[in-house]
Amino acid sequence: MLKRIAVTIAVLIAGVLIFAATRPDAFRVERAVAIQAPPETVFALINDLKAWAAWSPWEKKDPAMQRTYGATTAGKGATYAWEGNRDVGKGGMEIVDSIPPSRIRLRLDFVTPFEAHNIVTFTLAPQGSTTRVSWAMEGPVPYFAKIIHMFLDMDAMVGKDFEAGLAAMKTAAER
Numbered sequence: 001m002l003k004r005i006a007v008t009i010a011v012l013i014a015g016v017l018i019f020a021a022t023r024p025d026a027f028r029v030e031r032a033v034a035i036q037a038p039p040e041t042v043f044a045l046i047n048d049l050k051a052w053a054a055w056s057p058w059e060k061k062d063p064a065m066q067r068t069y070g071a072t073t074a075g076k077g078a079t080y081a082w083e084g085n086r087d088v089g090k091g092g093m094e095i096v097d098s099i100p101p102s103r104i105r106l107r108l109d110f111v112t113p114f115e116a117h118n119i120v121t122f123t124l125a126p127q128g129s130t131t132r133v134s135w136a137m138e139g140p141v142p143y144f145a146k147i148i149h150m151f152l153d154m155d156a157m158v159g160k161d162f163e164a165g166l167a168a169m170k171t172a173a174e175r
Contacts, residue, residue, distance in 0.1 A: 016147065023146040029155050030136035031162035037173040039101035039124045039131045045169055046104050046122045047095070048074040055168035057161045061087040070094075089113045093120070108137070116145075133169065135162050 035042055045051045050073050053059050062084035070079030074095075081092035090111040097105035102124050110116040118139030125132045137158060141149060 028138040032134040033166040043101035049080040057164040
């Protein structure tokens with residue numbers, strides 16, 4: 001009986017490991033919103049890392065978070081690092097591309113609760129009297145992360161934060 005249980009457990013573990021190997025090597029999460037403001041107004045809220053305090057969903061998750069800004073806080077080369085509670089972890093980001101008023105790309109590096117290196121892109125497109133803002137994050141999924149992604153839906157986890165951040169950005173931009 002004990003042998004059957006051990007074999008069953010081994011087969012289940014092997015099945016999970018084999019299935020994980022077939023999962024995608026990269027992920028992408030994206031959300032968008034229409035904001036009743038010109039692209040220049042919205043762009044300023046994203047391009048200046050100090051302005052993120054007005055709309056970033058992670059600011060609300062840990063108001064006591066420690067923040068460190070680089071010598072440059074806006075535009076290409078601007079940097080920001082944080083260390084906070086378990087909800088926000090520890091990491092840093094750098095604006096690697098800033099094309100006013102249509103696109104901002106950042107390198108996002110997490111140290112804790114897990115190491116990850118992702119690219120975040122904000123795309124702004126005028127649509128009549130509104131600006132369509134798209135917030136996307138993409139990155140590699142190493143083998144161990146593939147196992148985790150089988151049980152945790154990255155799109156659902158990060159997507160809700162993006163939605164909250166975009167709603168706060170909309171409020172800030174439309175003031």
